[in-house]
Amino acid sequence: MRYRSRVTAPAAALIGTAAVLAGGNTAHADTADTAAAKGGGGVPAPETLGDPVFPALGNDGYRVASYHLDFSYDATTTLVDAEATLELRTTQALTRLSLDALGLDIHTVRVDGRDAAFEQVGEKLRITPTRPLPARARVTVCVTYTADPRRLPLPHTAWVPTPDGFAICPQPDAAHTVFPCNDHPSDKADFTFRITVPAGLRGVANGSLVRTEHLAGDRIAYSYRSRRPMATELAQITVGDYVVKQRQGPHGLPLRDVVPTARAEALEPALALTPGLVEWIEARLGAYPFETYGLLPCNSDDPKAFDFTGLETQTLTLYKPNYLLQAEPKIGSHMMHELVHSYFGNSVSPASWADLWLNEGHADFYGLLYRYERGWTDSLGYSTFEDRMKYTYALGDQWRHTSGPVAAPNAVNLFDNQRYTGGVLVLYALRQLIGEDAFHTVERTFLARHRDSSASTDDYIAVASRTCGPDVSGFLRDWLYGTTTPRMPGHPDWTVTPVPPSLAVPRQRTGARPHDNSATL
Known part of the structure; x- marks a missing residue:
């Protein structure tokens, strides 16, 4: 993203x-x-x-x-x-x-x-x-x-x-x-x-x-x-002094990286991670949904022209080259985040931009899961999913106050934390409620039902309610649209930090660029 x-x-x-x-x-x-x-x-x-x-x-x-x-x-x-x-x-x-x-x-x-x-x-x-x-x-x-x-x-x-x-x-x-x-x-x-x-x-x-x-x-x-089929926002066209590097992924999946010729050798350690990333996510979400995958570290590190880390253009994820020169624990979870967008965001696109949390919440959910499974501490110092979610849960009411409910963004706060880690918190709460096996069934059913099309928040709620047994529509709507943070299933001791008086009157935002959530993965 x-x-x-x-x-x-x-x-x-x-x-x-x-x-x-x-x-x-x-x-x-x-x-x-x-x-x-x-x-x-x-x-x-x-x-x-x-x-x-x-x-x-x-x-x-x-x-x-x-x-x-x-x-x-x-x-x-x-x-x-x-x-x-x-x-x-x-x-x-x-x-x-x-x-x-x-x-x-x-x-x-x-x-x-x-x-x-x-x-x-x-x-x-x-x-x-x-x-x-x-x-x-x-x-x-x-x-x-x-x-x-x-x-x-x-x-x-x-x-x-x-x-x-x-x-x-x-x-x-x-x-x-x-x-x-x-x-x-x-x-x-x-x-x-x-x-x-x-x-x-x-x-x-x-x-x-x-x-x-x-x-x-x-x-x-x-x-x-x-x-x-592809959404217009996922198109990629690039011209440059590139070398195309081919390799094979799981089950014979063709992998194609488009790399600046002068940086090809330096970028190889990062590019070589892709087959393992694909294998990990396929075990959870099913077969990779497109004909090829790869990275495009385009030949620019100019912060004025390229002031973000990565973008999930379909089959070819765009990156800032210098970002990929870091060690695996620094980049692995973000590489997983972008790969997950092949499923949530690309194969199943948002029906409207108010449904962005489906893209970003899922990408961060699996990116964090991948990080903690490998024992990598995140930038906030947490090394377990539960500890990170407890921290995020405490911020729930503040985020709802400053950025709105998870599934109700506007053009200014669209890329705030609420759509990313706030979306992760919703998915974590659902998994806590219905159990891990039922949660995986919901995920795969949603992806299969809406493959190559667009889907809304209502579509996800409908799949969850029909798939996991009990009707969870009210539960999910409270989490996605409520102005206060619901209780977390399985964690009655978790508490939400009250909105401080300084935030009692919402401030008018003036188009500030959104937080770079890659820093907190």
Whole structure:
């Protein structure tokens, strides 16, 4: 999980910035009413998917079946010429639709092969096809554009510029600074990529390499395909002076690490840990859910561009290289945290960003479990799960006061401790209540039932209630949504520290970057 959230600017300022970055491009757009008058029928698609944390994300007038992203990188200008092709299906008759897009110079838009009018308004690319689109129609939208990885100021971008190229960090709401999309984890889709680079550099993306083309002008095109649906926030596209290191994981799983050539030898001890990590988590959560796994320590340790430890982009976890140069007890539990996201977060994505605790609580739960099984003391000085949970339990009411209930975040506190270790505490309480065997059954059932899709907190509660015997819905709702911390099963002696008077009136947060929870694993 990235531990840096894209801090949302005031709406008016951000829309003004977007208009400038878009160059005022309105591309002679017809209004939706004009299009309706020409063709009849349909309405403009709703420009939201109703997310409680990021309500401006997405469009509810369609669902995306697939993305094909064709990038061409110019090392002399550091610009990317790109074409994004989306196959989508309308959910209703439409006179207009929109894609999330910010900071991209849009050149052309075609809908089913016909030029379409478009305009960039705030973080939306509004598209008016030449004729209304019927309900439940399969539609191809193709957008050509140019992107500058250094154009948008941090933290309003997913681009991570490096000395030899770039990587991307789309989570939670910044994939649309890299490619036009329906930028929400509930709308997962198939992805293919083609990345053209100068000889001497390598282009890499999620999934498996399916083709390499040697082109005129001493350029090479690398094509990749992700075999499982993916949320936009999990996309990874990177260019750099990389060597790709192959090794085998449990049951023949192909492991692929994409490593800066100059650091390959130094990083090998960390990379060699992956097969053992996969074997450990498969024993608890079942077979690894994708076609490959590996690490991408991209060639940047610049804290301004890369101020987090790791990010679980699907099949290829992004890391700050220097972090992985530490000894195993310093990095092993965090490497497990990111690997667990292959299950919770990637295979099963959150239905909304309010469900983030499902990702982070589970990743920290198994990361801590892995640490304590190995006898490694955490950064707080604890060496057992029980002692760490007793400490966390005491903070329960304070966290609920300052960061809200575990399953009720907002855009400012989304990546606070409450979603991470607070989520661990909820899972620990459930395991205490129903027992370890029943808990493992709940976990595996949830993953199997919602594989390759998105799931909500309600979905997890429903699986837990139907799987473990007694109805635990009330128990879990108290833990996830209550404003006070419930009693901990099996530990009647545990107490919660009262909220101190200095916190009696909640302070207004101003967009501070979230705590780096990797430090407390």
